Amino acid sequence: MNAPIHAPMNALGPAGIPGLPLAADAATLSALVREAVASGLPRRVLHIRLAPHLLRAHHHRLLREALEPVLRPTRAKLFALPGGDLIALAPGETHHFDSVAAHLRTLLAGMDSAWDAPPPITLLRLPEQAVALLATLEASLHPDEEDPVPPGAAALPDAVVDQPTLARLERSLATAGLGAFLRCRPVLRMAPGARGGAGRVREWQEWRIATAALAAALLGPGERGRDLGAGRPPGGGTHAHGLHAAGLPTGGARRRLPLARPLRTLLDRRLLAELARPEEAQARGPMGLSLGLSAIAAAEFHRFDQSLGPEGRARVVIGIDAEEILADPNGFLAARAVLSGRGYRLAVNLADPEALALLPRAALGVELARLRALPGVLGAAGRPLPEGWPPDAIVMTGVDRASAVGWGWEAGITLFEGRLFRN
Amino acid sequence: MARMEVLPVAARGGYGPAAAPAWSGPVADSLLPLVGQALAGPPGRAALLLPALDAAARRAARLLLRDAARACGGTVTETGFGEMLLLGVTLQAADRTVEALAALGLAPAARWRLPEQAAAIRRWATGTPRAPAPPVADPPAETEPALGGITVRRFVLRIGTGPAGAGRAGWRVAISRSALAASLGAPAASDPDRLDQAMAAATHRLVLRPDPDLFRVPEAEGRWYLPLPPGSAAPPPPLRPAAIGVLPPAALAEPQALALRRQRLRRAGWEDIAVEGLSAALLPFLVPAALPPACDLLLRWSPWLADRAATAAVRRLDPARLILTGCDAGGDALSWGLGLGLRRFAGAGLQAPP
Numbered sequence: 104m105n106a107p108i109h110a111p112m113n114a115l116g117p118a119g120i121p122g123l124p125l126a127a128d129a130a131t132l133s134a135l136v137r138e139a140v141a142s143g144l145p146r147r148v149l150h151i152r153l154a155p156h157l158l159r160a161h162h163h164r165l166l167r168e169a170l171e172p173v174l175r176p177t178r179a180k181l182f183a184l185p186g187g188d189l190i191a192l193a194p195g196e197t198h199h200f201d202s203v204a205a206h207l208r209t210l211l212a213g214m215d216s217a218w219d220a221p222p223p224i225t226l227l228r229l230p231e232q233a234v235a236l237l238a239t240l241e242a243s244l245h246p247d248e249e250d251p252v253p254p255g256a257a258a259l260p261d262a263v264v265d266q267p268t269l270a271r272l273e274r275s276l277a278t279a280g281l282g283a284f285l286r287c288r289p290v291l292r293m294a295p296g297a298r299g300g301a302g303r304v305r306e307w308q309e310w311r312i313a314t315a316a317l318a319a320a321l322l323g324p325g326e327r328g329r330d331l332g333a334g335r336p337p338g339g340g341t342h343a344h345g346l347h348a349a350g351l352p353t354g355g356a357r358r359r360l361p362l363a364r365p366l367r368t369l370l371d372r373r374l375l376a377e378l379a380r381p382e383e384a385q386a387r388g389p390m391g392l393s394l395g396l397s398a399i400a401a402a403e404f405h406r407f408d409q410s411l412g413p414e415g416r417a418r419v420v421i422g423i424d425a426e427e428i429l430a431d432p433n434g435f436l437a438a439r440a441v442l443s444g445r446g447y448r449l450a451v452n453l454a455d456p457e458a459l460a461l462l463p464r465a466a467l468g469v470e471l472a473r474l475r476a477l478p479g480v481l482g483a484a485g486r487p488l489p490e491g492w493p494p495d496a497i498v499m500t501g502v503d504r505a506s507a508v509g510w511g512w513e514a515g516i517t518l519f520e521g522r523l524f525r526n
Numbered sequence: 527m528a529r530m531e532v533l534p535v536a537a538r539g540g541y542g543p544a545a546a547p548a549w550s551g552p553v554a555d556s557l558l559p560l561v562g563q564a565l566a567g568p569p570g571r572a573a574l575l576l577p578a579l580d581a582a583a584r585r586a587a588r589l590l591l592r593d594a595a596r597a598c599g600g601t602v603t604e605t606g607f608g609e610m611l612l613l614g615v616t617l618q619a620a621d622r623t624v625e626a627l628a629a630l631g632l633a634p635a636a637r638w639r640l641p642e643q644a645a646a647i648r649r650w651a652t653g654t655p656r657a658p659a660p661p662v663a664d665p666p667a668e669t670e671p672a673l674g675g676i677t678v679r680r681f682v683l684r685i686g687t688g689p690a691g692a693g694r695a696g697w698r699v700a701i702s703r704s705a706l707a708a709s710l711g712a713p714a715a716s717d718p719d720r721l722d723q724a725m726a727a728a729t730h731r732l733v734l735r736p737d738p739d740l741f742r743v744p745e746a747e748g749r750w751y752l753p754l755p756p757g758s759a760a761p762p763p764p765l766r767p768a769a770i771g772v773l774p775p776a777a778l779a780e781p782q783a784l785a786l787r788r789q790r791l792r793r794a795g796w797e798d799i800a801v802e803g804l805s806a807a808l809l810p811f812l813v814p815a816a817l818p819p820a821c822d823l824l825l826r827w828s829p830w831l832a833d834r835a836a837t838a839a840v841r842r843l844d845p846a847r848l849i850l851t852g853c854d855a856g857g858d859a860l861s862w863g864l865g866l867g868l869r870r871f872a873g874a875g876l877q878a879p880p
Contacts, residue, residue, distance in 0.1 A: 365719040397719050400589045405596065425779035431718070432807040433630040437586035440626050441593045457781040461816035480782060489816075 132182045135192060136236055139229040146229035147200040148236055149179070149191040151207075169210045173203045190236075192229075200226060273369055281373045284317045285310065290391060290498055290520040295512040307389035307420060309500070309520050312374050364395075371398030379407040391420035393452055393473070396427050396434045399442070413446060422450040422473045425458055439468055450498070455480055460489040464496060473498045476507035476521065484513040557611070557651040560603055564614040565641050571600075572620035573647055575636040576627075578608030581707065581718040586630055594623040608716065614640070631807070631830055696749035696768070698824075698851065698872045699740060701728050729755040733762050741766055751800060751824070751849075751872075754791075761787070761794040771796050772824065775803035784818055798822070802851070806830035809839040820847070827852040827859040827873070840866055 139146045151166065166189060170181060177200065179193035193200060204224050211224075227236055287308040371394050378387070398404060399421075411419065421442055428435040428451065442449055450471035451462060459472060472492065476499045488494060494515030502508060502521025511519060564573065576587055591602045591612045600614035612623065617639070624634060638647045706724055707715040714720040733754060741750070747768075754771040764771075771791050777784050778801060788799045800822035804812075807830070817823065825848050830836060840848070845867035853859040853873030860871055 364723050365717070368719050395719075397585060397717075400585045400592075405592065426776035428811060429775040429778055429808065430722070430803070431582050431586075432805070432811055434582055434586040434589075434718075435811075436630055436807070437589045437626070440629075441589050444593065453779065455780040455782050457816075458779055461778060461781065461813055462811060463813050466810050482782075 132184075132190060132192065136229060136233050140233045143230055144194070145196050147193050147196070148227040148229060148232075149193075149200055149204060149207075150225040150227060150236070151189040152223050152225065166211075169207060173206055177203065272366060276366075276369050276373055279373075281312055281317070281377055284313045284320070285374070285377050286313045287311075287390075288520055288522075289524055290500075290518055291524050292517050293508070293519055294517055303524075306518060307391050307418070308387070309391045310374065310378060310387075311392065312370050312377075314370065317370075368395050368397040368401070371395050372401050372403040375401070375403040375407040379403065379410040381410055389418040389420075391422065391450070391473075393422040393424070396423065396431060396438050399438045408445060416446040417448070420448040420450050420471060422452045422471075423469075424452045425462060428462075428467070443468065452500075456482065456488075459492050459497075464491045471496050471498055473500045475500050476502045476504075476510070478504065478506070481507065481510045484510045486514070488514050557603065557605065558648070560601060560611075560613060561647055561651050564601070565644050565647075567614050567640070569641055570617060571614050571640040572617050573614070573636075573638045573640055574612040574620055574623060574634045575638075575650070576610040576612075576632070577635040579632065580704065581716050581721045583630070583632060584608070584610070584716060585718050587627060587632055590623055590626045590630075594619045609635070631828070695870050696751065697743070698751040698772075698849075699732075700753060701725060701732060726755050729753045733765065736765050749797065751822075753802075754799075761791045761796070763794060764796045769796050770822065771799045772802050773799055775801060775808060777801060778812070778817070781816075781818065788818070788821070800824055800849075802826075806833065806836040809836055814839070814842040817843075822849055823847050824849050824851050824872075825868075827854070827863075829858070832858075832862050837862075837866070845869070 135146075170189070170191065174181065174191055174193075177191075177193040179191040179200075182190045182192065184190060204226050207224055229236070287310045289305045290307050290309055292304045292306050374392065375394075375398060377383075378390070378392070394404070408416070423435065423438065439449065448471065449469040450473045451467060451469045452473045452475070453459065453462075454475045454477060456474060459474075462472075464472070474497055488497065494517065497511075497514075497516045498518040498520060499507060499511045499516055500520045502511075502519050502523050504523070507521070508519060508523070511517075561573075564571065574591070576591070578584075579587060587610060588602065588604075591610055594600065594615050595602050595612060598614075598616045598619050600612060600619075603611045603613065605611065612620075615623070620637065624637070627633060636646075636650065640647070703721065703725060706728060707721055710720065710724055714724070733752065749768045749770055750766055751770045751772050752765055754773055756774055756776060761771075773784070773787075777787075784799075791799060798821055799818075801818065802824035803826065804823055805826040806828050823843065825831070825840065827850050831840065846869070848863075848868050849870040849872060850859055850863040850868050851872045853863075853871045859873065863871060
């Protein structure tokens with residue numbers, strides 16, 4: 104089971120961007136960086152950071168055309184990271200890179216029709232700045248649910264969003280376009296024994312807003328490390344979990360905060376607004392998203408609904424947190440009547456496999472359970488799933504280690520989503 | 527701060543009546559033109575009027591009304607009084623909506639056929655003096671200070687075999703959601719998210735800085751059922767001996783975390799936990815055998831509990847674990863509960879035995 108999961112990222116990630124002079128993958132680049140550190144030989148690095156919405160062949164072609172002539176005299180090698188970033192690495196003290204960067208900036212600014220803002224370019228020096236580069240590489244190989252918190256940012260153990268901050272966030276979020284913070288990851292059907300990407304079928308894409316990156320952008324550098332989604336419930340994404348809340352020693356414990364609930368609704372609504380953009384809606388294909396009951400009652404949901412059409416709706420999985428169902432069963436009943444009536448697929452979001460036994464699938468009227476893979480909560484592998492929950496009805500989400508896949512396979516589960524799996 | 531309060535009668539699943547003055551919906555200056563428009567539309571249409579509801583019920587009802595409106599080109603208007611008006615839907619859609627509302631324990635205040643009952647709906651639209659909408663304040667800032675006015679309700683917990691021959695088993699303390707909503711003012715009071723947030727904050731405050739008056743009752747001994755905030759990291763010390771920490775139903779979503787919390791609370795000196803919020807609406811969504819073992823379960827009374835399906839679901843629970851809350855003075859709750867072997871009851875309708 105280890106083999107397919109810990110295989111080099113080419114087996115999991117994209118095989119590179121077509122048409123790009125792909126010298127090697129990120130793993131090779133890491134090796135080169137470590138080598139530079141070990142040998143003390145100077146290297147210059149040029150890093151072009153690309154937002155996910157720029158990850159299109161078209162943009163990469165533009166960039167390649169800009170890069171090739173300026174890089175040729177530097178003997179630089181160009182690497183395309185799985186996350187889409189481009190990194191050029193050149194031997195020696197190439198002062199030439201400074202002028203290359205300047206030239207590129209002018210060039211990219213001149214092509215501003217291709218993007219909202221030109222992608223940022225960073226120059227790094229090895230071996231001194233190897234740590235920063237390795238962090239970037241690590242993030243592209245194993246992107247966290249969220250964008251990595253910038254190094255040096257103090258992660259607050261209690262990510263408390265206080266009232267004034269909340270007010271500020273709400274005001275900014277009410278109007279901001281969040282396209283740059285939109286993230287998606289595939290839900291893959293993966294049978295045990297499938298090797299190196301063979302036999303993985305993408306069932307749909309899970310969409311969400313990168314809350315940590317958004318917090319960093321909105322709150323400014325002093326506030327980085329806070330995660331707006333800290334109050335988000337388990338299945339939906341990413342973050343703090345009840346066992347953290349209960350004080351289990353699970354590392355950087357983040358409290359689940361009731362304060363974040365209104366914020367969550369606001370983010371849900373912004374997510375829906377982004378997904379409802381007509382120019383994008385058609386191209387998205389099957390998708391999954393987690394919504395609170397308030398968001399389903401909001402006007403943004405109606406616009407999203409209209410952008411889909413009947414066929415589109417049948418390809419959308421909507422996850423609702425078990426907590427919300429328990430707290431407001433009538434609200435869930437109303438939401439279910441509306442969602443099922445319109446042809447959506449319904450899921451309940453869970454963070455604890457034991458909750459499956461408590462929640463009868465048939466009575467809930469949901470097709471799927473999105474079970475968040477939390478180490479320490481999954482428990483021993485090999486226990487059968489409770490009655491009424493066939494393995495096909497379960498999606499394991501937030502899978503970030505091979506053991507979770509193993510746990511799922513033991514139970515017969517074949518649907519997985521998580522940072523182990525990229526598009 | 528803590529004062530006794532008459533508890534409002536809860537609807538199915540705990541939807542209570544609205545906190546009266548707090549609504550912030552658009553003022554219905556434009557009601558008449560809208561009504562006129564609907565009347566000018568195709569015949570054979572209907573209108574539904576929903577009364578003011580509490581935040582969660584309003585959210586659920588709004589979902590259903592909007593769905594009906596979208597399906598057949600109708601409109602949903604929210605008046606400054608918190609009423610919701612569905613206009614211009616087909617008769618079948620209106621029927622379906624009334625049915626769906628009934629499943630939530632809600633019923634329209636009025637139902638009109640258009641255009642036959644044009645006069646009646648016009649009378650309604652013009653008849654009530656429309657109050658101006660309360661000024662919309664900056665919402666987040668006002669939430670916290672308003673919590674100063676939390677109202678804590680204290681109910682006697684009765685044990686007994688009949689309305690007459692009953693003894694006291696202890697006390698239950700709860701925060702009044704409707705009083706909290708009223709103290710928040712618009713628009714927070716109509717937003718279930720904000721209300722939940724305020725409830726959690728108020729519960730924190732109650733547990734960490736309790737008002738000593740709360741426990742100053744004659745015969746204060748016996749078990750005290752006290753609310754605990756969701757997901758607090760370190761368990762607070764118990765407020766008094768024989769304290770039971772009452773957790774909201776959402777805590778059931780994570781059985782392992784719940785078990786751990788129970789263990790930690792016991793170690794901190796609490797007698798045990800209990801889970802509240804079981805209701806006629808929630809019971810169908812739970813497998814009784816998988817509820818946390820051997821702790822008290824607070825079952826919220828509503829007339830819907832007496833339905834056959836709900837009663838059958840209650841029968842699958844150990845009556846010795848159940849406390850029927852929200853008992854009214856009328857005695858329906860008591861007689862229903864006693865019939866099922868329940869022995870513990872709480873509610874404003876129950877008087878402390880002499």
